[in-house]
Amino acid sequence: MTVGRGDDAIQPDTKDWTWVLERPCPDCGFDASTVGYAEVAEVVRRDADQWSGRLAAPDAAARPRPSTWSVLEYGCHVRDVHRVFETRVTLMLTEDDPVFPNWDQDATAVADDYASQEPAVVARDLASAAHRVADVYASVRDGLWSRRGLRSNGSEFTVATIAVYHLHDVVHHAWDVGPGRH
Helix, strand or coil: CCECCHHHCECCCCCCHHHHHCCCCCCCCCCHHHCCHHHHHHHHHHHHHHHHHHHHCCCCCCCCCCCCCCHHHHHHHHHHHHHHHHHHHHHHHHCCCCECCCCCHHHHHHHCCHHHCCHHHHHHHHHHHHHHHHHHHHHCCHHHCCCEEECCCCCEEEHHHHHHHHHHHHHHHHHHCCCCCC
16 A cells, blocks of 8 residues: 655555575675564663663654655564564464464555554553564474474575564664664
């Protein structure tokens, strides 16, 4: 779903980002080969703590360009990413080979009107969602990291690989709103 018109539109992200499990991201520099899945919970918690400051900035709701999300919109997305991954990992831990419900992040941004949400509420909800999913990761016992789950497009994950894949999303969006980027 495109938001806006022409060059000012937010273009939907149609990439399959699973490649970040195999090679470093040329944008944010995330390298999955350097991350242990057991580290994910702590990094997710630390990143969540950074969002309160990002969202408290006076210009958090301002788009740097009409075709680029504001810090507020990225914050809403990161909050929702944490919620989606909590659901997916929980499914993997409680069901055999679940197929994840589809999630259209662009449709969610429009339907939930990310741009009009209250930054302080988003900061609180993002922190809560991040800590909940981090708690799920922290509770995974050694023998369960290899449990599988599938996206509807057939992409297969283990709990370990989905944790690292999730972490790329977190790191990448921190990079998106970082100094000089926004």
